[in-house]
Amino acid sequence: MKINVYSEIGKLRRVLLHRPGKELENLAPRYLADLLFDDIPYLKKAQEEHDAFANLLRENGVEVKYVTDLFVEAMDSQNNKLDFVKEFLDLSEINNQYIREALIEMLTSMSTREMVDKLIAGVRTNELKLKQDIFSVKVRKAKLGIPFFLNPMPNLYFQRDPAATIGKGITINKMRTPARRREAMLMEYVINNHPEYKGTPKYYEKDCPYALEGGDVLVLNKKTLAVGISQRTDPEALEALANNIFHKYGDSFESILGFLIPESRAYMHLDTVFTMLDYDKFVVHPKLEGIIKIFVLRKEDKGYSVSEESGELSEILKRHLELEKATVIRCGDSDEIAAEREQWNDGSNALAIAPGKIIVYDRNYVTNRLFKEAGIEILEIPSSELSRGRGGPRCMSMPLFREE
Numbered sequence: 001m002k003i004n005v006y007s008e009i010g011k012l013r014r015v016l017l018h019r020p021g022k023e024l025e026n027l028a029p030r031y032l033a034d035l036l037f038d039d040i041p042y043l044k045k046a047q048e049e050h051d052a053f054a055n056l057l058r059e060n061g062v063e064v065k066y067v068t069d070l071f072v073e074a075m076d077s078q079n080n081k082l083d084f085v086k087e088f089l090d091l092s093e094i095n096n097q098y099i100r101e102a103l104i105e106m107l108t109s110m111s112t113r114e115m116v117d118k119l120i121a122g123v124r125t126n127e128l129k130l131k132q133d134i135f136s137v138k139v140r141k142a143k144l145g146i147p148f149f150l151n152p153m154p155n156l157y158f159q160r161d162p163a164a165t166i167g168k169g170i171t172i173n174k175m176r177t178p179a180r181r182r183e184a185m186l187m188e189y190v191i192n193n194h195p196e197y198k199g200t201p202k203y204y205e206k207d208c209p210y211a212l213e214g215g216d217v218l219v220l221n222k223k224t225l226a227v228g229i230s231q232r233t234d235p236e237a238l239e240a241l242a243n244n245i246f247h248k249y250g251d252s253f254e255s256i257l258g259f260l261i262p263e264s265r266a267y268m269h270l271d272t273v274f275t276m277l278d279y280d281k282f283v284v285h286p287k288l289e290g291i292i293k294i295f296v297l298r299k300e301d302k303g304y305s306v307s308e309e310s311g312e313l314s315e316i317l318k319r320h321l322e323l324e325k326a327t328v329i330r331c332g333d334s335d336e337i338a339a340e341r342e343q344w345n346d347g348s349n350a351l352a353i354a355p356g357k358i359i360v361y362d363r364n365y366v367t368n369r370l371f372k373e374a375g376i377e378i379l380e381i382p383s384s385e386l387s388r389g390r391g392g393p394r395c396m397s398m399p400l401f402r403e404e
């Protein structure tokens with residue numbers, strides 16, 4: 001089996017990334033918010049920063065896979081571009097037959113590599129060869145808020161979200177917003193068709209009616225998952241996950257801790273406020289400090305039971321992970337503004353590549369100093385452009401294989 005993810009901290013062996021490309025240059029101020037961006041990253045620098053991230057991973061013994069490469073390998077072994085493109089257009093809600101035919105014509109005549117790059121970058125209205133006098137096309141064009149027949153997918157470099165590896169399986173996620181919904185199709189295609197990944201159990205499917213995003217899923221250990229119930233993830237998704245993981249596929253997990261987190265842009269996913277650094281060390285945003293409430297879905301012979309617990313995060317973690325102590329490091333230390341600023345720039349979004357060894361953004365120097373003082377080894381990456389998309393090292397990566 002190719003997928004093995006039983007913790008947040010086990011030595012990382014293989015990871016999935018997407019190197020940002022042309023899609024970032026297709027952002028413009030008038031529709032930034034619709035595409036879940038707050039600013040426009042400078043592509044050249046963003047790529048340099050991303051390459052620094054990938055190289056650092058490689059230098060530390062991690063094999064880096066790019067989702068577009070896996071997609072191309074999967075597609076070339078199958079050769080069914082047409083079916084894929086049609087499904088992509090369905091999900092993009094392209095119903096106008098003229099636009100649809102022109103897009104199919106354009107995309108299927110490309111090589112797989114060109115096609116996938118184009119799907120990610122988006123197709124502007126002026127790129128399609130269409131007869132200029134078709135009434136419905138004219139109206140469709142005029143009505144578009146974003147001047148694209150296929151919108152770009154600028155959030156794809158946050159590979160954590162459209163799919164999530166858990167144990168031996170994966171969730172193919174139903175993303176909350178149309179801006180990200182099509183992203184899950186790439187990994188879904190890989191899982192269905194790639195010679196090496198075919199057959200991986202799917203613990204969630206993107207056609208489920210409820211939203212689930214990977215930034216909300218943390219594998220705390222081989223028995224315990226934490227899932228954020230957030231702006232992006234519905235409680236119903238946890239029910240489906242519980243049934244699939246506990247019973248239908250029977251992976252090793254025995255409980256799912258559901259964390260209620262405030263629904264706001266700054267805290268969109270659980271991993272924007274809470275990540276794991278070592279067996280017994282965690283970083284949290286002050287919002288999760290004090291008494292919090294969680295829901296526990298516990299595996300039973302049939303189905304699962306649900307209970308509520310409240311207490312301090314460190315107590316909850318100690319109990320569920322069977323730890324003697326749990327050290328919780330505060331993003332931004334005791335300075336309220338630093339906490340807000342560094343959380344906004346993903347100070348609490350660390351990627352552990354081994355127990356006690358993490359990759360972080362260089363800009364969050366207050367939180368990073370606390371990590372060092374707590375004995376954590378930190379590897380810093382440049383972050384002035386990447387952080388503009390509101391995601392850090394954990395958001396940008398999806399582990400494929402971790403040692404146990």
Ligand SMILES: NC(=[NH2+])NCCC[C@H](N)C(=O)O
Pocket residue numbers: 036037155158160161180214215216268269271272389390391392394395
């Ligand atoms: N796992 C994460 N926290 N991902 C952050 C994703 C950021 C992205 N711009 C979004 O709004 O969806």
